[in-house]
Amino acid sequence: MNPSTNGYHPRKRANHHTVVAIVEDKPGVLMRVASLFRRRGFNIESLTVGHSEMPGLSRMTIVVDGDSAPVEQVEKQLYKLIDVIKVSDLSNEDIVARELAMIKVRCNNVNRHELLDIASVFRADVVDIATNSIILQVVGDEDKIDGLIKMCEPYGIRELSRTGRIAMVRGTKTTTVHEPEPERIARIHQTQGRRVEGDLPFSSD
Amino acid sequence: MARMTGAQMVLECLQREGVEVIFGYPGGVVLPLYDTLPQYPGIRHILVRHEQGAAHMADGYARASGRMGVCLGTSGPGATNLVTGICTAWMDSVPVFALTGNVSRALLGKDGFQEADITGITHSITKHNYLVMRPEEIPLTIREAAHICRTGRPGPVLVDIPKDVFQESAEFDWPERVHLRGYRPTYEGHAGMIRRAAELIDQARRPIIIAGHGVIWSDAQEELVALAEKAEIPVITTFLGIGAFPEAHRLSYGWLGMHGMFYANMAADNADLVIGVGMRFDDRAMGRFKDFNPGVKIIHIDIDPAEIGKNFPTAVPIVGSAKNVLPRLTEHVREAKHPEWLQWIDQVREEHPSLHIRESRRMLPQYVVRTLYEETEGNATIVTGVGQHQMWAGQHYFYKRPRQLISSGGLGTMGFELPGAIGAQVALPEAEVWAICGDGGFQMTMQELAVVVDENLPLKIAIFNNGYLGMVRQWQQLFYDRNFVAVAMTQPDFCKIADAYGIRAIRVETKAEVAPAIREARAYPGPILLDFMIDQEENVWPMVPAGAALSETIEAPAEELAR
Ligand SMILES: Cc1cc2nc3c(=O)[nH]c(=O)nc-3n(C[C@H](O)[C@H](O)[C@H](O)COP(=O)(O)OP(=O)(O)OC[C@H]3O[C@@H](n4cnc5c(N)ncnc54)[C@H](O)[C@@H]3O)c2cc1C
Ligand SMILES: Cc1ncc(C[n+]2csc(CCOP(=O)(O)OP(=O)(O)O)c2C)c(N)n1
Ligand SMILES: [Mg+2]
Numbered sequence: 054m055n056p057s058t059n060g061y062h063p064r065k066r067a068n069h070h071t072v073v074a075i076v077e078d079k080p081g082v083l084m085r086v087a088s089l090f091r092r093r094g095f096n097i098e099s100l101t102v103g104h105s106e107m108p109g110l111s112r113m114t115i116v117v118d119g120d121s122a123p124v125e126q127v128e129k130q131l132y133k134l135i136d137v138i139k140v141s142d143l144s145n146e147d148i149v150a151r152e153l154a155m156i157k158v159r160c161n162n163v164n165r166h167e168l169l170d171i172a173s174v175f176r177a178d179v180v181d182i183a184t185n186s187i188i189l190q191v192v193g194d195e196d197k198i199d200g201l202i203k204m205c206e207p208y209g210i211r212e213l214s215r216t217g218r219i220a221m222v223r224g225t226k227t228t229t230v231h232e233p234e235p236e237r238i239a240r241i242h243q244t245q246g247r248r249v250e251g252d253l254p255f256s257s258d
Numbered sequence: 259m260a261r262m263t264g265a266q267m268v269l270e271c272l273q274r275e276g277v278e279v280i281f282g283y284p285g286g287v288v289l290p291l292y293d294t295l296p297q298y299p300g301i302r303h304i305l306v307r308h309e310q311g312a313a314h315m316a317d318g319y320a321r322a323s324g325r326m327g328v329c330l331g332t333s334g335p336g337a338t339n340l341v342t343g344i345c346t347a348w349m350d351s352v353p354v355f356a357l358t359g360n361v362s363r364a365l366l367g368k369d370g371f372q373e374a375d376i377t378g379i380t381h382s383i384t385k386h387n388y389l390v391m392r393p394e395e396i397p398l399t400i401r402e403a404a405h406i407c408r409t410g411r412p413g414p415v416l417v418d419i420p421k422d423v424f425q426e427s428a429e430f431d432w433p434e435r436v437h438l439r440g441y442r443p444t445y446e447g448h449a450g451m452i453r454r455a456a457e458l459i460d461q462a463r464r465p466i467i468i469a470g471h472g473v474i475w476s477d478a479q480e481e482l483v484a485l486a487e488k489a490e491i492p493v494i495t496t497f498l499g500i501g502a503f504p505e506a507h508r509l510s511y512g513w514l515g516m517h518g519m520f521y522a523n524m525a526a527d528n529a530d531l532v533i534g535v536g537m538r539f540d541d542r543a544m545g546r547f548k549d550f551n552p553g554v555k556i557i558h559i560d561i562d563p564a565e566i567g568k569n570f571p572t573a574v575p576i577v578g579s580a581k582n583v584l585p586r587l588t589e590h591v592r593e594a595k596h597p598e599w600l601q602w603i604d605q606v607r608e609e610h611p612s613l614h615i616r617e618s619r620r621m622l623p624q625y626v627v628r629t630l631y632e633e634t635e636g637n638a639t640i641v642t643g644v645g646q647h648q649m650w651a652g653q654h655y656f657y658k659r660p661r662q663l664i665s666s667g668g669l670g671t672m673g674f675e676l677p678g679a680i681g682a683q684v685a686l687p688e689a690e691v692w693a694i695c696g697d698g699g700f701q702m703t704m705q706e707l708a709v710v711v712d713e714n715l716p717l718k719i720a721i722f723n724n725g726y727l728g729m730v731r732q733w734q735q736l737f738y739d740r741n742f743v744a745v746a747m748t749q750p751d752f753c754k755i756a757d758a759y760g761i762r763a764i765r766v767e768t769k770a771e772v773a774p775a776i777r778e779a780r781a782y783p784g785p786i787l788l789d790f791m792i793d794q795e796e797n798v799w800p801m802v803p804a805g806a807a808l809s810e811t812i813e814a815p816a817e818e819l820a821r
Contacts, residue, residue: 077440081377088381129564135386135406138440230439238437241398246389253364254422257371258286
């Protein structure tokens with residue numbers, strides 16, 4: 054390992070595909086998706102998941118390595134999961150893709166200013182500062198983040214945390230789903246599989 | 259709406275879903291369910307002797323009837339014992355509904371006594387599974403699970419219910435329909451694609467249909483025959499597709515693959531158009547993918563879009579059920595004749611008959627199967643284990659109808675034979691069901707003989723006793739230079755075992771005894787076991803060696819034919 058780079062090598066991204074999946078917000082969904090990728094040998098570059106504009110549905114952004122499998126198979130296999138409602142391959146779309154990173158960099162009174170200069174070039178925010186270290190927060194596409202990381206490396210990176218990519222198609226097009234559920238069914242889907250709060254009867258069998 | 263316990267809801271829902279039989283085994287956490295069973299006399303519970311047997315019985319029941327099969331196990335070991343059976347059903351797309359109990363909610367995740375994360379364990383071998391945390395979720399959950407299980411591409415589902423959810427009461431609210439935004443199987447088939455497929459068929463000079471298990475699930479034998487006849491297309495099947503097309507039909511050319519008929523393999527390899535219907539281009543059927551029939555065009559009709567293009571590039575994909583797509587395709591294709599092509603295949607068949615059984619004084623296993631075929635006039639339902647006997651049962655019996663051969667293809671589960679056959683016999687009480695068993699596989703699940711007796715099933719059990727894990731012995735002979743390791747077995751006296759269970763048994767030691775024994779078994783109204791002491795070193799031919807292409811199919815070597 055080259056100590057000056059902390060072993061960090063940005064991966065080549067020649068064949069990365071961005072896939073957005075709208076999934077039921079239910080326990081186990083993440084495991085189902087992760088387990089599918091593992092079993093089929095699809096390599097995940099990153100996977101981000103969070104609430105969406107639709108109640109009860111989450112949006113997952115998955116960056117897959119297209120060399121490990123044709124994106125079409127990835128899409129079809131995802132669709133086979135009952136909890137996956139819609140899959141959009143954004144590979145051929147004009148998209149805005151962003152990632153957030155926090156980088157904790159070693160610094161001292163002598164070189165802190167250099168680092169702050171670098172941060173401002175990358176429009177990174179300083180979110181914490183201490184005598185011997187500084188946390189930079191940067192938002193951007195992967196190239197920008199890789200660029201900043203590279204610039205920080207000579208100072209020594211103590212910790213690096215990246216969120217993985219989220220993406221949206223430019224313009225009015227969306228990956229949303231317009232299909233409300235009947236109220237009675239939605240009510241049960243909301244709790245299905247979720248833990249029950251409060252005291253439960255104890256019984257050992 | 260009425261107030262019910264979770265256990266009552268489960269049984270009420272299963273009954274409303276049309277379930278008549280549950281194959282199960284009790285234990286602590288499912289006691290509330292067992293306690294409630296007598297309230298539902300319309301549901302017959304069959305007590306198995308090992309939960310694997312329950313899953314295979316539900317599977318055999320489903321394959322024989324086309325209906326959903328239900329199995330039930332307790333938490334922990336009961337649930338994990340179901341796993342092999344669930345995976346068997348998964349690989350062959352069989353609608354099996356597995357119901358398990360789990361520890362009470364207060365103990366879930368705390369490694370409670372006999373807790374197993376069975377939903378986690380079965381994620382990759384079920385179409386979907388559920389952990390139910392509230393009694394009021396039971397009706398919708400069971401409805402959804404049953405719907406997912408038997409629609410689209412069928413497959414196993416699992417519903418896991420903690421003990422105290424069985425015990426808790428709630429209002430029973432039966433949903434009239436399910437609404438799953440993430441599950442909408444396509445049945446219709448795209449009109450444009452169907453027209454394009456018809457054009458390709460019209461242009462083809464050497465078309466062939468490969469019919470698979472999906473044709474059977476789709477009940478589309480008639481529709482398949484109509485297409486084949488109108489455009490005069492020869493039909494071969496996969497191993498699991500056996501029965502999808504009547505084998506006595508003039509356009510039938512057997513089945514292809516590792517142990518398929520030589521001429522079927524050659525036909526597939528020399529066709530200019532392959533029409534795959536309800537089959538998934540499995541490696542055992544197709545041989546080495548990259549060298550399968552270079553230049554062939556493929557039309558693939560399958561209900562699961564993910565199967566299309568998975569192993570082979572497809573010229574025309576049609577996503578839909580065989581039942582719907584085939585008649586529309588038939589409508590669009592022109593009537594045609596392919597005399598030269600049929601003659602070509604006929605000629606190959608004449609020169610390489612594959613199914614000829616040589617004269618021999620030995621009790622050849624092929625002869626036993628053929629005699630069974632003749633004695634039963636080709637009407638029996640055959641359930642097999644996995645190995646040589648399985649292949650001979652596929653080759654030397656000739657099948658007329660769908661669901662007539664029941665066998666574990668994708669997972670290749672030894673031990674399927676007896677419980678699978680029990681499930682089939684329960685589904686078809688009037689039918690003549692034969693379990694063709696390996697002497698190895700039989701010993702994996704033979705405790706289920708007790709179920710045959712309990713349920714008084716008139717099952718005919720034939721053991722192909724070669725004293726070997728025959729299929730493995732064959733591989734060691736052919737590919738490991740006859741280095742026979744861990745394949746010879748000292749077998750127990752199977753007749754005595756049958757006897758211990760109160761089942762009649764006959765040992766068949768010579769060729770001359772084969773037909774009389776089969777006749778006796780058929781005349782006997784109850785269950786009976788025949789222990790066929792078959793030739794020990796017979797091999798299955800033809801064979802596509804592991805990793806070879808269909809074009810490299812080899813036939814029985816002369817020295818073996820001289821045995
Ligand atoms: C010892 C051994 C040897 C074997 N040798 C051979 C061999 O020589 N040849 C061979 O073929 N197999 C052989 N097999 C079996 C093999 O492993 C596969 O199980 C088999 O080839 C699969 O057949 P299939 O694709 O027709 O069925 P399945 O695997 O059950 O696939 C069914 C397909 O049909 C589709 N489908 C389901 N419902 C519908 C519907 N309504 N409409 C349309 N499509 C539908 C499904 O989506 C799926 O793609 C062997 C197995 C063993 C254990
Ligand atoms: C559960 C299981 N274990 C191992 C195998 C591997 N295997 C495939 S065929 C076979 C031999 C089967 O022997 P037997 O049941 O006697 O049938 P035969 O081949 O002799 O007809 C074995 C061990 C399997 N298919 N299933
Ligand atoms: Mg054997």
